[in-house]
Amino acid sequence: MQEDNGKYIFGVVKVGDKGQIVIPRDARKIYDIKPGDALLLLGDQKGMALLKTEIFQNAIDQVMEGLPK
Numbered sequence: 001m002q003e004d005n006g007k008y009i010f011g012v013v014k015v016g017d018k019g020q021i022v023i024p025r026d027a028r029k030i031y032d033i034k035p036g037d038a039l040l041l042l043g044d045q046k047g048m049a050l051l052k053t054e055i056f057q058n059a060i061d062q063v064m065e066g067l068p069k
Helices: 023-030 055-065
Strands: 002-004 005-010 041-042 047-051
Touching: 005 023, 005 047, 041 055
Parallel strands: none
Antiparallel strands: 002 005, 041 047
16 A cells, blocks of 8 residues: 555555455555445446545435435
8 A cells, every 4th residue: 555645546446357456555444435334326427436435424414404304
């Protein structure tokens, strides 16, 4: 793993026959990813990113609080 000012390179992962990848141990540790965690896959023409859904859940909860019931 290489770190440069809070940006990481964890190495190369391969896609298996079932379309699965293994998230490197260092990445799981840094981002506190545990078995069963839900991840959101985002992408554009340049690439993809994985984010823990709990990041968005907090924002959704705040928006929902402001809506009339």
